[in-house]
Amino acid sequence: MGLSLKLSSLCNIIILSMALFSDLKPADSASPxxxxxxxxxxxxxxxxxxxxxxxxxxxxxxxxxxxxxxxxxxxxxxxxxxxxxxxxxxxxxxxxxxxxxxxxxxxxxxxxxxxxxxxxxxxxxxxxxxxxxxxxAGFAQISGMEMLFKTCGKNNVAGTGFEERRDTAFGVMQNGVVSGHGFYATTYESVYVLGQCEGDVGDSDCSGCIKNALEKAQVECGSSSSGQIYLHKCFIGYKYYPNGVPKGPSSPSSSSGSSGSSSSSEIKNKIKRNGTGTTGKTVAIIVGGTAGLGFLIICLLFVKNLMRKKYDGVLHPCTYKTTCIRNIIENKEDEANKKNPTPE
Known part of the structure; x- marks a missing residue:
């Protein structure tokens, strides 16, 4: 009875501990x-x-x-x-x-x-x-082409054919923004590009603004693998993936207006997260698995110890197999002689 209660208590502790560790998960980012x-x-x-x-x-x-x-x-x-x-x-x-x-x-x-x-x-x-x-009212106006902000990636990919791919992608995007009436995102040979104009800018002015932003990106960011240029009336962004643009549920494809929204959104999310979510999950799995294995080993050792204490001195007192077998045979012969005594 005592052994059963101890085993039951130990199992409850292990189950509770496993539940706590299995609930480990990486903290969500502070903002989307x-x-x-x-x-x-x-x-x-x-x-x-x-x-x-x-x-x-x-x-x-x-x-x-x-x-x-x-x-x-x-x-x-x-x-x-x-x-x-x-x-x-x-x-x-x-x-x-x-x-x-x-x-x-x-x-x-x-x-x-x-x-x-x-x-x-x-x-x-x-x-x-x-x-x-x-x-x-009356605030001084600035040109729609004035650059407000820029950011360029630290990785330099000069000499890899990147500039030619990027410039081709820029040309595709400039045309796409016009046909998309202010927004366009696409991928060309591992280069992801996105452009958008302010909502009240006409198609012709939008094309000119995007062209200006693209030219600034070529000059300001040079061979950087990524960059963003913000003008007063439009902005553009690009990123080069040497191993191919990562694919989610929907692979990135040419999109305009609201079409292809999941594709460009998924790419931007992957750029921002930099894999931190995957790392956090891996750590949680390793910690939880290690803890569970440790508790399982402790449980087995504890049960083994209890079993030794319970059966110590009760098991057959044979030490060596040959002696044990000989004693068993002799005991069997004595029992047989008692049941069938030899006639005198």
């Missing part, structure tokens, strides 16, 4: 891929707002933009009660985001804008999946 901050641009001048009218107009504009982000990927609006307090604002989501992801992305921008820029008379906050821009 589309919410990564790319850059911010804040005007130097703050609102002079003793009456609170600017704050009211800004709040109304934010609310309108967030509401519209559930329905469309680009929206521009103007708020304010007087010409002096008029604020124009807009948002745009990446062309391959779903409506739900677009909303989730845009809904982060008002708070971020307040934290990063405060109550400036103009601000722009660019996330990897969307951006927000606002400015008061």
């Amino acid at each position: 891929d589309y919410a990564n901050l790319i850059y911010k641009g804040c005007a130097r001048q703050q609102f002079s707002d003793p009456s609170g009218l600017y704050s009211q107009a800004l709040s109304a504009m934010y609310g309108s933009l967030v509401t519209q982000s559930t329905k469309t990927k680009f929206y521009k609006t103007t708020t304010g009660t007087t010409s002096q307090t008029t604020i124009t604002g807009l948002f745009q989501c990446r062309g391959d985001l779903s409506n739900n992801d677009c909303y989730n992305c845009v809904s982060r921008l008002p708070v971020l804008s307040g934290k990063l820029c405060g109550k400036t008379i103009a601000a722009r906050v660019q996330l990897s999946g969307c951006y927000l821009l606002y400015e008061i």
Whole structure:
């Protein structure tokens, strides 16, 4: 009875421990891929707002933009009660985001804008999946071709035929943005490219803006294996995969507008994550497996020890097989003689 209770308790401990270790999993990233901050641009001048009218107009504009982000990927609006307090604002989501992801992305921008820029008379906050821009009436305008931000990868792949592949992919993408009316993503010989223009830019101006961005990428990033160029009215991004573009459930293919959204989104997610999720899962599996094996060994040793204590001195007292067999034969012969005594 005591042995059964001990074995039962030990098994319960092992089961509980295995359950705890099997629940190990890598922590989720702090924010989804589309919410990564790319850059911010804040005007130097703050609102002079003793009456609170600017704050009211800004709040109304934010609310309108967030509401519209559930329905469309680009929206521009103007708020304010007087010409002096008029604020124009807009948002745009990446062309391959779903409506739900677009909303989730845009809904982060008002708070971020307040934290990063405060109550400036103009601000722009660019996330990897969307951006927000606002400015008061009369704010100085800049050229749509002006470069706002750039980033180039550290890997240099000169002399591998990369530049020719990239430039061909750039040409395909420039034409695709026009046919896609503002958004296009495709893969050409291991080079993934994506381009997008602001929603109110016409096809002709969009083509010119994208061309300008591509030329800047060639100059600014040179032989870098990846890069992103953000102009005032458009942006482009590219990445070279020497071993081929990784494929998900949907392999990346030419896409325009909202088509092919899962393809380009999957590639961007893989670029951002850099395999950290896989590493975390592997570590969890190794730790859980090692712990389980350790507990199993302890269990077996414990049971073996208990069995020794229970049966010590009870087993047949034979030490060597030959002696054991001889004793058994002699005992059998004695029993047979008792049952069948030899007649005198």
